[in-house]
Amino acid sequence: MKQYDVVVIGAGATGAAIAWQLSHYDLKVALVDRCADASFGVSKANSGIVHGGFHHSADSTLKAKLELEGNEMFDALKSELDFEFDRCGILVVAYSEDELPALQKLYERGVGNKVPGIEMCSRERLFELEPKLSDTAVAGFFVPRGGVIEPYGYVFSLVESAELNGVEFWRNFQAAESVHEGVFRTITAADGRKIQARFTVNAAGLYADEVSRICGGEEFEIKPRKGEEYLLDRTSPGRPSKVIFPVPTPCSKGMLVIPTAGGTTMIGPSATMIGDKTENSTTQAEREIIFEHSQKMIKGISERDLVAAFSGLRPVLPGNEDFFIARSEKAADLIQAAGIQSPGLTASPAIGVYVKNILQKCGLEMKEKNSPRKILPPKNRARELSDEEIDKLHADEKLASRIICRCEFISEAEIVAAVHRGHVTLDGVKFRTRAGMGRCQGGFCAPKIMQIISRESGIPMEQLTKRGPGSELLAGKLGDLEVK
Numbered sequence: 448m449k450q451y452d453v454v455v456i457g458a459g460a461t462g463a464a465i466a467w468q469l470s471h472y473d474l475k476v477a478l479v480d481r482c483a484d485a486s487f488g489v490s491k492a493n494s495g496i497v498h499g500g501f502h503h504s505a506d507s508t509l510k511a512k513l514e515l516e517g518n519e520m521f522d523a524l525k526s527e528l529d530f531e532f533d534r535c536g537i538l539v540v541a542y543s544e545d546e547l548p549a550l551q552k553l554y555e556r557g558v559g560n561k562v563p564g565i566e567m568c569s570r571e572r573l574f575e576l577e578p579k580l581s582d583t584a585v586a587g588f589f590v591p592r593g594g595v596i597e598p599y600g601y602v603f604s605l606v607e608s609a610e611l612n613g614v615e616f617w618r619n620f621q622a623a624e625s626v627h628e629g630v631f632r633t634i635t636a637a638d639g640r641k642i643q644a645r646f647t648v649n650a651a652g653l654y655a656d657e658v659s660r661i662c663g664g665e666e667f668e669i670k671p672r673k674g675e676e677y678l679l680d681r682t683s684p685g686r687p688s689k690v691i692f693p694v695p696t697p698c699s700k701g702m703l704v705i706p707t708a709g710g711t712t713m714i715g716p717s718a719t720m721i722g723d724k725t726e727n728s729t730t731q732a733e734r735e736i737i738f739e740h741s742q743k744m745i746k747g748i749s750e751r752d753l754v755a756a757f758s759g760l761r762p763v764l765p766g767n768e769d770f771f772i773a774r775s776e777k778a779a780d781l782i783q784a785a786g787i788q789s790p791g792l793t794a795s796p797a798i799g800v801y802v803k804n805i806l807q808k809c810g811l812e813m814k815e816k817n818s819p820r821k822i823l824p825p826k827n828r829a830r831e832l833s834d835e836e837i838d839k840l841h842a843d844e845k846l847a848s849r850i851i852c853r854c855e856f857i858s859e860a861e862i863v864a865a866v867h868r869g870h871v872t873l874d875g876v877k878f879r880t881r882a883g884m885g886r887c888q889g890g891f892c893a894p895k896i897m898q899i900i901s902r903e904s905g906i907p908m909e910q911l912t913k914r915g916p917g918s919e920l921l922a923g924k925l926g927d928l929e930v931k
């Protein structure tokens with residue numbers, strides 16, 4: 448049985464950032480996830496905003512404190528890990544005189560939190576910053592340090608870098624039971640595999656309540672708050688240059704218009720408490736509300752540009768609404784990182800540091816590694832190259848100039864690199880490279896991508912899945928099927 452200093456349960460933004468942080472130290476670390484790849488939980492289905500730190504008070508909530516710290520860490524992370532990130536800025540806009548008191552209060556909270564560069568704007572200034580605002584905009588404020596990231600690209604980069612620097616990533620490992628004896632906790636997966644660790648970090652998102660129970664930690668319940676999002680084609684004339692927020696409601700930041708880091712436009716999310724952690728449908732009723740709402744905010748938004756819809760579930764700790772990140776009072780080797788709802792993505796780099804410090808206080812020795820850190824190879828994205836650069840690549844390496852996904856302009860070399868990094872499901876390759884995320888949503892390129900995955904990984908076509916066991920893509924070969 449493999450033994451580790453730390454096992455992190457959950458490879459979303461929270462667990463990945465913790466494992467990445469720990470990969471700087473001389474420690475044996477395992478990152479486990481019940482899914483076939485990282486970022487297949489809440490971290491794949493969100494708005495991708497690096498929030499600005501004005502929604503909650505940093506004096507009274509941990510989430511606002513970590514949001515502010517996390518925000519500032521993204522430039523350094525991007526330069527080391529090379530994921531899509533744009534500090535495009537955030538505009539919070541009031542669309543009626545009635546909203547002005549709430550806008551002023553939010554602005555003052557931002558000032559109180561010392562949000563860098565926060566600026567109250569006149570109507571003229573608002574339109575100078577964002578000419579696509581609807582004519583009904585009355586006033587607003589600007590947060591230049593807000594931005595957008597590609598969430599799955601960010602999480603994959605953290606995990607790949609952590610792996611390159613010694614962290615072992617166990618896919619399809621659903622922590623199902625655990626026993627603590629002596630110095631070690633033994634964690635048994637649903638399929639019977641076992642690992643042991645001196646410390647366990649619970650970063651299991653929607654299932655952090657179950658993992659806490661399995662580990663003898665605090666009793667709490669995570670409730671999902673669903674948010675539907677609608678993605679518009681990259682050619683949409685409704686794409687703003689900044690993230691546009693309305694004045695928020697009591698339980699959500701409101702529905703937004705987002706220029707995604709991937710070049711598309713996203714509108715949403717809604718916010719509805721639900722009971723089922725697997726419910727991820729989208730509905731016509733919400734779609735109509737979200738379109739109507741965003742059309743009032745920005746000119747040029749049209750249902751004609753809709754290419755995809757999805758929903759994500761925020762893991763909410765009812766009655767608390769803050770993050771719960773602490774050493775468990777019931778199981779001394781357990782560190783809880785639960786209730787990581789929005790702004791969890793923004794806060795995640797700071798959560799990594801926060802949990803590292805808790806582990807240190809628990810007595811885990813943190814000795815920085817002597818050897819220099821291994822750096823991820825460049826991603827060589829075809830869509831970022833000029834025609835001349837592609838021609839040159841074509842002469843040197845044919846796969847780099849062979850475009851497989853025409854909507855998003857993704858080369859075969861990018862897909863091959865993703866497979867070699869361990870992404871062997873169709874969704875894994877899609878989230879790693881963007882292949883299949885464009886206008887045709889994989890209608891043309893999916894079969895080609897499957898052939899490449901099969902060729903490079905050795906997994907037979909019939910065993911390929913969309914997102915892990917139970918989502919097999921093919922029933923079998925035509926010639927092998929029994930015709931009745």
Ligand SMILES: Cc1cc2nc3c(=O)[nH]c(=O)nc-3n(C[C@H](O)[C@H](O)[C@H](O)COP(=O)(O)OP(=O)(O)OC[C@H]3O[C@@H](n4cnc5c(N)ncnc54)[C@H](O)[C@@H]3O)c2cc1C
Pocket residue numbers: 456457458459460461462463479480481482485486487488489490491492493494495496497498620621622623650651652653654655658672673674675676716758759760761787788789790791792793794
């Ligand atoms: C609609 C929506 C919009 C959002 N927008 C933003 C935004 O713009 N900006 C922002 O900062 N935040 C945003 N958030 C919040 C953000 O997405 C989350 O805070 C963040 O992704 C949580 O990451 P996590 O790692 O804690 O959870 P997850 O990503 O869910 O990761 C938990 C992982 O644990 C695994 N797991 C669960 N149980 C087990 C087990 N028993 N054994 C092994 N593995 C297990 C799961 O498979 C999963 O991969 C949004 C959320 C939603 C739903």
